[in-house]
Amino acid sequence: MDYEPVIGLEVHVQLATKTKLFCGCRTTFGAPPNSQTCPVCLGFPGVLPVLNKEVVELAILSAIALNCTINPYSRFSRKNYFYPDLPKAYQISQYDLPLAKDGWVEISSGGKIRKIGIIRVHLEEDAGKLIHEDSGSLVDYNRCGIPLIEIVSSPMLRSSQEAYEYLNALKDILRYLRVSDCNMEEGSLRCDANVSVREKDAEGFGTKTEVKNMNSFKAVKQALDYEISRQIDLLEKGRRVLQETRLWDERESRTHGMRTKEEAHDYRYFPEPDLVPLSINPEWVNKISKRLPELPKDRMNRFLKEYGLPEYDALVLTSSRDLADYYEECVRLYNQPKVISNWIMTELLALLKEDGIEITQVKIKPEHLISMLGLIDKGVISGKIAKDIIVHMFRTGKDPSLIVEEKGLVQITDEDEVSKVIDEVILENKKAVLEYKSGKTKVMGFLVGQVMKKTEGKANPQIVNKLLREKI
Amino acid sequence: MELCEYTCWQLHDMLKRKEVSSREITESVIKRIEEVDERTNCYITKTFDVALQKSHQVDDKIRRGEEIHPLSGIPIAIKDNICTEGVRTTCGSRILLNFIPPYDATVVKRLKEKGAVFIGKTNMDEFAMGSSTETSYFGITRNPWNLETVPGGSSGGSAAAVAADQTILALGSDTGGSIRQPASMCGVIGLKPTYGRISRFGLIAYASSLDQIGPITKDVRDCTLLLNAISGYDEQDSTSVNREVPDYTKSLVEDLKGIKIGIPTEYFGKGLDKEVEEGVLDGVKLLCSLGAEAEETHLPHTDYAIASYYLIATSEASSNLARYDGVGYGYRGAEEDLIDMYKHTRSSGFGAEVKRRIMLGTYSLSSGYYDAYYLKALKVRTLIKQDFEEAFKKFDCLITPTSPTPAFYIGEKIDDPLTMYLQDIYTISTNLAGIPGISIPCGFSHDGLPIGLQILGPIFGEEKLLQIAYTFEQNTDYHQQKPKI
Amino acid sequence: MGITKEEVEYIARLARLEFDETEKEAFTHQLDKILEYVDKINELDTSHVQPSSHVIPLENVLREDNVKESLPRDLVLANAPKKERGYFKVPKVIE
Structure with missing residues (x-):
């Protein structure tokens, strides 16, 4: 029999605010245990939560996008x-009246674009x-009270690959x-999956399990694959899937059932009396939507049109907002979009990759990259030397002219000086010169190389x- | 007359005229506590050292000729559910037996800034759940008017301390009558302000949507002084209202011209003690003789108030009190494993009434019952609120008894929760509607126990309540009588 | 409605309370009486009534995203029944 999986994801994302959701404690990752806590996030008696405005605005911004x-x-x-990690013994969340609903994101699946409902x-x-x-x-309460948005997808993902694509989107x-920053290792993005399988094209849903404890997108994919085949296997053997929460075990590459407590999940939700409702009018939403940047796909299309870049370059350059910003800043300073793209795509990104850093951490300022290109244009340096200079710039963050000066890398354009070196080369390579004269014009390259070698x-x-x- | 017997405003005048020092006042109050607290048990924690130190500071200030606030150098008692930095705050519970808050409640911070002298933390029903101050882990507080009777509750320690001159001023908290009912039983003034008038930050929550801190004082003038000091928006309490605080002492005028008093008939029915009824109606007559007009009116949903209140209050409480789990602070019971630790901590940390209310609240929020109980109660609350809104279209205030009976005997109702709950019948609707209410003494029973009259007003209508209360007080002397203890 | 002993046991489990048999009997009886009393609210027709979670109509009370210094760690842990190396300590949690 043919089965198809039905997957819905619940994704928790930490919002990048300076302070927690309901108190002024910092949200810095990796602080000593319980050093970023106060009576409010510790749930001490008598304290009250006060909602962080930036959290609300970032959540609205996300919902719009x-x-x-x-x-x-x-x-x-x-x-x-x-639970000991929950000091008030209740979590302040949203239940019957959430901030936003009914959205979607696009993913590409098998060459087609699918809209996945939120x-x-x-x-x-x-x-x-x-x-x-x-x-x-x-127990460490530093994370306690960190602001999260929970994004619940509709159960319309049909493969682990689609789930992976959805997460990336x-x-x-x-x-x-x-x-x-959506960093799964630091816990700023977490994902739980609801999985069931059913006969292909069936109407109803099978019994689902909730899979937790995945700490990378790859792990999500693996856990889903494991869980899907586990469930199919059960059904094939005529057994049934138990509704339960299962934990992904990274080391063993399998999921196993959590020891279920007797307790039914009776969370006794009720409206939080210590907080007042949120009323979000269209003016507020409009104001926030002004913070909405051009999203990757729109930006890529604009790069294609405006800068005439190849599709691949446009895709890479718009894959991160910071990289695209960097590129556009360079283009603003120096209207040679393709040249700049080439330098970023080939040299700069390679250096970033080598050091494993992000564009935001790079020492080369856009104005320095541009002044390096200017040096090439003016003939002060050659393109080849520039490739060395960019490495120095990357390491030191220095102005390229300064590097050129310090290292004596200025191009020799004095014909007399070059002429002297050529004379030497002709003397030292008589055989090659003869070959050239006999028609083997390819030797020219070798001779040029010898001159370059001598002039460093x-x-x-x-x-x-x-x-x-x-001369020849 | 001992210094401890004076009011705050009288002592302030004496301080300004340098007739007395804050130290003398504080010592007089300490002496009084040492004399009578063994019998009344008003205090859970006494902070005499801190008090004397503060009084010195205020005296220095006076000596330097600096202006002082009306509360400067005046001893005040704080109900033990209001957090005080570095001073044990127990809520009358074993579960917080050794809890020392690292922060002050906003009201405490405001009083400290004004130079008030903190004399101690007063006894209360455990987690403010009770109407008699009999459920405290730290023993029963006795009514100074008759030591065999209760002082009311849950702010019984504060009310009894004010009545017995064991403090000059006190703070209480009122969730369903916990300021007004003990004030009434102890013959003092107790005001529950409009919800949101005073910050709840640092008030250990019983029922968050109903709790409000308020003054318990010897007369109405003191009440206005204390109210002035603690009112106003607090950015640490999202439910406090950002609205200008008037100078409440401006309400201390004798004038009832054109004041329309509503007498809700539902508050004068079955279960009301004859003497209480007479006392209150005589009070209304007095007010009418001074220029007010009174007329009967109706609050048709009154009969549903207690039911609605106990569902809302216990539901919120079941969640508010879940944090007492032995993990971060407070008492921890035997710990075999985690579930054991929770159960032992909570079962032996809480007293019977608290557990009863947690059970009721948990039940009313639990799956399958939410709509019939909690949600329904919130809807009934709307109806009760609307009753008041209707009434205040016509009347400036409503006058009712504060409590159906004068102080009852210790042990009389403690084994019958429902009868105890019915004690709150006249005070509870006020909290559900968020409106202000004040209890003032209006007479004594045949056996010498105080009777309280309650004046209710619309949201943020404190000024008129105080004006009516003040006028009443100026024409009676009930508030000047002292228990013989 | 009438509350059963089983329901009392279930509610006690949810609330992390435990009672011996005598207490259970007493609680069942008392809660039953209280519930019988509070059940009277269901006499009222509230089909067109909005619930009041708050009595004072406030909305959008927000604070700016400004850092406030955290509590010094010795004070964070000062009231802890058990602590170790800067952590609160509880009996082992088994997942």
Whole structure:
């Protein structure tokens, strides 16, 4: 029998704010345990939450980019359950009236574009972190109260690959918006998956399991593949799928059922009395949508048209908002879009990759890259030397003219000086000169190379060529 | 007359005229506490050292000729559900037996800035759940008017302390009558302000949408002084209202011309003690003789108030009190494993009434019952609120008894929760509607127990309430009588 | 409606409370009486009534994203029943 999987993802994304959702504690990753906590996020008696405006605006911005409808009236609710990482024994979340609903993102699947529905986007606070040791569990509340949006997709993903594409699409959009760095390793993006399988083209749904604990997009894909085949296997053997939560085990590459507690999930949601409702009018949404940057796809199309770049270059350059910004800043300073694209695509990106850093961390300022291109134009340096200079610029962040001066890399354009070197080369390579004269014009390259070698690459290649021809 | 017997405004005058020092006032109050607290048990924690230190500072200020605030150098008692930095705050519960907050409640911060002298933390029903101050882990507080009776609750410690001159001023909190009812039973003034008038930051929550801090004082003038000091928007409390605070002492004028008083008949029915009824109606007559007009009116949904209140309050409480789990602070019970730790901590940390309310609240929020109980109660709350809005279209205020009976005997109702809940019948609707209410003394029963009259006003209508209360007070002397203890 | 002992047990589990048999009996009886009383709200027709979660109509109370210094760690942990190396400590949680 043919089966198809039905997958829905619940993605939690940490919003990039300076402070937590309901208090002024920092959100910096990796601080010493419990050093970024206060009575509010520790849930001490008598304290009250106050909503961070930036959180709301970043969430609205995300919802707009995910094509959602922003609810004009939304509110927070308490989700009640006991767990040591939850100091109030309730999580402040949104329940019956979430911030936004009914959106979609586009993914490409098997060469076609599919719209994946988003059921809702809501705000909630993160819980703390537990470290399990033999003698007991240790609790760190630094993460407690970190602002999250939960993005719930509709169950219309039909393969692990589609789920992977969907996650990447979400990540690209949210990073472009700068609402989150979407770093799964640091926990700023987390993903739980609801998976079931059914006979292909069936109407209803099979029993689903919830798969958790994946810490990379690749792991999500692997866990889904595992879970899908596990479920199909069960059905083929005539057994049934148990509705349960299963944890992905990275080391063993398998999911296993969580030891289910007797407790039914009775979260006793009710409206949070310590917070007042959110009323988001169209003016506010409009104001926030002004913060909406041009999204990757639009920008790529513009790059194609405006700068006449090859599709691949446009795609790469718009893959990150910072890279595209960098590129456009260069183009603004120096109207040679293709030349700039070439330098960024071949030299700069290779250097970034080598060092494993992002464009935001690069030491080469756009104005320096441009002044290097200017030096080539003016004939001060050759393109070949420029390739060395850009490496120096990358390491030191220095002005290229300064590097040229320091290293004595100025091109030799004095014909007399070049001429002397050529004479030497002709003397030292009589055989080659003869070959050239007998018609083997290819030898010219070798001779030019010898001149360049002697001048440490500084001789102007046009002049070398010209003089060599004259002299032989 | 001992210094501890004076009011805040009298002592302020004496301080300004340098007739007394804050230290003398503070020492007088301390002496009084040492004399009588063994019998009344008003205080859970006494902070005499801090108080004396503060009084010195204020005296220095006076000596330097600096202006002082009306509360400077005046002893004040704080209900033990209001957080005080570095001073144990227990909520009357074993579960917070050793809890020392690293922060002040906003009201405490405001009072400190004004130079008030913190004399101690007062006893209360555990987590403010009660109407008699009998459910505290730290023992029962007794009514100074008759030590065999309760002082009311849950702010019984604060009310009894003010009545017995064991403080000059006190703060209480009121979720369903917890300021007004003990004020009434102890013969003092108790005001529950409009919800949102005073910051709840640092008030340990019982029922967040109903809780409000308020003054308990010896007379109405003191009430206005304390109210002035603690009112106003606080950016740490999203439910506090950003609205200008008037100078409430401006309400201290004797004038009832054109004041229309509504008498809701639902508040004068079955269960109301005859003497209380007479006392309150005599009070209304007095006000009418001074220029007010009174007329009967109706609050048709009154009969549903207690039911609605107990569902809303306990639901919120079940969630608010879930944090007492033995992890971060407070009492921790035996710990075999995690679930055990939770159960032991909470079962032996909370008293019976608190557990009962947590159970009721958990039930009303639980799956399958939410619509019939919690949601329904919120809808009934709307109806009750609308009743008041209707009434205040016609009347400036409503006058009712504060409590159906004068102070009852210790142990009399403690084993019958429902009867105890019915004690709050006249005070509870106020919290559901968010409106302000004040209880003032209006007489005594045949056996010498105080009777309270309650004046209710519309949202942010404190000024008129205080004016009516002040006028009443100026024409009676109930507030000047002292218990013989 | 009438509350059963089983329901009392279920609610106690949700609330992380435990009672012995006598307490359970007493609670069931008391809660039953209280529920019988509060059930009277269901006499009212509220089909056209909006619920009031808040009595004062406020909305959009927000703060700016400004850092406030956290609580010093010794104070964070000062009230902790058990702590270790800057962490709160609880009995081992088994997942």
